[in-house]
Amino acid sequence: MARRGTALLASGLVAMIAIGGAGGYGVGWLTALDRSISATGKPMPLGQIDLLKTPAPPSTTPIPVDSRKPVPDTSKPLRAGALRYKTQTVTVRGTLKSEVSLKVPIGWVYTPQSDEDTARFNETTKRYLRFQAGFPRTRPPSASMAAKVHDLTNLEESQQVRFISQVDDGDVATLAYEWVPPESISKNPILRLVIVRWVADESGDVAVELGVTGLPQDAAALRAVIDHASESVVRRDIPLAPS
Numbered sequence: 180m181a182r183r184g185t186a187l188l189a190s191g192l193v194a195m196i197a198i199g200g201a202g203g204y205g206v207g208w209l210t211a212l213d214r215s216i217s218a219t220g221k222p223m224p225l226g227q228i229d230l231l232k233t234p235a236p237p238s239t240t241p242i243p244v245d246s247r248k249p250v251p252d253t254s255k256p257l258r259a260g261a262l263r264y265k266t267q268t269v270t271v272r273g274t275l276k277s278e279v280s281l282k283v284p285i286g287w288v289y290t291p292q293s294d295e296d297t298a299r300f301n302e303t304t305k306r307y308l309r310f311q312a313g314f315p316r317t318r319p320p321s322a323s324m325a326a327k328v329h330d331l332t333n334l335e336e337s338q339q340v341r342f343i344s345q346v347d348d349g350d351v352a353t354l355a356y357e358w359v360p361p362e363s364i365s366k367n368p369i370l371r372l373v374i375v376r377w378v379a380d381e382s383g384d385v386a387v388e389l390g391v392t393g394l395p396q397d398a399a400a401l402r403a404v405i406d407h408a409s410e411s412v413v414r415r416d417i418p419l420a421p422s
Contacts (some may be wrong), residue, residue, distance in 0.1 A: 182375040239317060247359050249370040257306065257393065257400035264407050268300040273313025276419050279387065281412040283308060284404060305369065306393040307405055312414050316384035320352030320377035323385050327354055335361070343372075350379040351409065357395065372398055374405050378412060386414050 243313065265284040273275050273296035287300040287308060296313040324345060331340045341356040353376045359368045372395045378385040390410070391405045 183215045194307075223364070247339070247362075247368040249339070249359055249368050252305070252369045252394050252398075254394060255318065257302070259400040259403035261336045262400060262403060267300070270417065271296050271298055271311070271313045274315055274419070275313050275416045276297035277312035279310060279312050279412065281310065281389075282407040282410075284407075306373070306397065306401075308391045308408060309406070310390070310412070311388040313416075315349070316380065316382050316386060318385060319383055320350065320379050320385055321347045321376040323388065324352040324354050324375075327340070330359075331356065337361070339370075350383065354406075360364075370395060372401060374401055376405050376409050378409050380414070387412050 192360055218231045241325075265285050265287045266280055267283045267289065267301050268278060271279065277296075279298070281299045282303065287302045290299045290301045290307075292309075294311075297309060297311045299307055299309040301307045301406055318332040324347065326351075328342070328345065331342075334340055337359070338361060339357075339359045343357065344353070346353045353374065356371070356375045358371050360371060372393055373390065373392050375387045375388065375390045378389065379389045389405055391408075392399045393401045
């Protein structure tokens with residue numbers, strides 16, 4: 180088992196995506212996280228273009244905080260002692276192709292993401308574990324955590340971010356916060372607890388970003404999940420083949 184918080188790097192041929200027994204750097208999310216999809220437009224015929232009109236600027240009206248007042252979720256909390264784990268192995272693609280192995284709670288289902296550098300395992304849509312890899316190693320965990328904090332502080336006030344803790348252990352950095360997702364992610368403004376952890380390899384730079392999301396009452400179980408993941412995570416890379 181890898182030392183707590185240390186991802187191991189090895190070279191070699193990486194297999195196709197595998198889910199099973201053999202096994203952020205980016206500012207992710209949640210992380211996972213959970214990202215918007217860009218829209219594509221159709222070209223307008225030249226006869227319909229009016230060069231004398233200036234298009235109106237996009238609306239920047241903030242969403243009222245009161246409109247996203249958190250709604251209590253009375254789901255029973257996850258119990259850390261009831262969780263059992265098995266090793267899952269998934270290949271993701273960013274600048275590099277990374278095969279990542281880590282321990283995931285049994286029953287949490289692998290869910291492909293639109294971002295090919297990210298993988299996610301869902302217990303439900305409100306509870307999940309994700310990781311991001313496939314990026315170059317360029318900065319230590321503390322710098323990645325600082326970048327994430329900066330991004331969170333610039334979110335709409337309606338998302339009501341509340342920082343709980345920031346811990347820098349050198350080769351591992353961990354951020355915990357509460358957050359109300361925007362309506363594009365969750366129609367109901369249910370308060371979420373998010374724990375993000377950046378794990379360095381022997382280079383001292385981040386090799387894997389991990390994130391676990393759930394409800395505030397799941398705090399103990401979520402910490403157990405991210406501990407199991409970060410203590411077991413292994414990343415192996417090869418460059419992407421030329422296109």
